[in-house]
Amino acid sequence: GVSANIMDAAAPVWIDGIGDIADQYDAYLVDLWGVVHNGSVAFPWAVRALEELRRRGKPVVFLSNSSRRRETNLAALAKLGVRRELFADLITSGDEAWRALHGVSCQDRPAAVGLPRAVLAAERILVFGNGADDAQYMAGLPGRCSVPLAEAEMLLARGCAALSKAEGEFAPATWHEQETVLSAAAERGLPMLVANPDSVRPDGADSPMPGRLARRYVELGGPEPHFIGKPHGAVFQTALLRLSELGVPEGARVCMIGDSAWHDVRGARAAGLDVTLLCS
Template identity: 35%
Template sequence: MTSPLPTISGLSDLAGRYDAVLSDVWGVVHNGVAGFPTAVEALREYRKTGGKVVFITNAPRPSAPIIEMLDSLGVTRDAYDSIVSSGDATRAMIAKYRGKAIHHVGPPTADDMLYEGLDLRRTGPEEAEAVVVTDLDTDDDTPEMYRQRAELWLARKLPMICANPDRVVEHGDKIIYCGGALGDLYAAMGGMVLMAGKPYQPIYEQAYRLAEEAVGRPLDKARVLAIGDSVRTDATGAAQFGVDLLFITGSIHAAELDAFGKPDPQAIADLLAPSRARVAGFLPRLAW
């Protein structure tokens, strides 16, 4: 049986142990509708102590529009030093298709910046050489609704580049499916799926470089803390990269963990155990 986790009252209990934070965004600092004031305050206070903050997000678009979205949600720029997104990693993966046709799945125009300057044609699957998934087409969709379309992709042996490995995300008071859930379906059908973002190493390596630039010297991974709300992406990614984790229980796992009631540290430890994450503590919401 896994040992119960350390109990902390806020990020302030951990701040002195870490020189930099790699923080998830959606579910930690906002819920897609509004920012979490206590999270923004916590990161501001951490930076006042000299710590550096790099946002690491599975948002399937480049960093620039994400920063604009954070501005609109009240996540102020004094809460972080830099940001790296799954969209940044995805652009590197799809650059090999320059001058060729790809089939886009996701909101039709929201992710236009993902393709800027890459000389790609967005077509139907009949002539495409790859499928690029940013999200499901609408927030009400489920992965199973795409099975018939996926059968055509599979018949043509199209690789899928999944720009958002998240399966689900908190959106206001709802939980909605993300691109990673469609990637899981396609992989289960026998399709080839290439994932960008967390928990895969390239996005962590890029975030780590940004943290070192912010600090101005090489960092010891023992002095770096990941913050996240997903076992599959944040906990697994932190474990594989070799950094500690502060787990946020009050997002996609809130109901099963009774995050805002009487959470059981043993239940949280059991949920996290398969990831093998080194857990520094847990909080329902990030706070100082």
């Protein structure tokens, strides 16, 4: 796989654009929400930066904490006008969680390696959903189904908008309703898998995200959750493996571009990567 070289820097350096650093690195990992788009539109300056990296032959892999699957995000990017030729691949925490539960080989999916049997073997899952594609997400997992709390063997946190009521059935849920379920699950000591470690949505209202569910679960006495996604190391390992498969050589200089000090900077630095932090 690729092991990145860290460029020495005594202090952060301000840059005016991607052109200032493009040739200092061999490949880039790039966050999506807040960096490439805001959920509604792709940022023109981000598209121009991707075009410049492509012109210079720098492979880009998007690395996102989206709880949705890779294909869902690819379709969303196409709709936003982010052309497929501008990036080499896309890795999401939601897709890595799905692959771990599906049983995809752990050899090239580090996220599954650290998960306990209680998670990997659970068949009946209480899902905290995003309210959009929850039924579709679960339908692709053979041998597993979404259930209410009373039947659950584990919790899957991929959103804060809905709760599973039966196989393939989800209902909107308030934060108070989710806290009530969390409290009862904590009493039973059910394991939790978090498919998006973000705590708040960057929507101007600080809407809660699965990371906040995880924190609240521990406060209520539940066991420590298991996280897939930034800043946790496994998803960075997966991204570096993917770059290696794309032909990026051992010892390449890899830079993470993101907008979160907690998820992008913290995670990338722990993985041995330089970081470009967008400040807005």
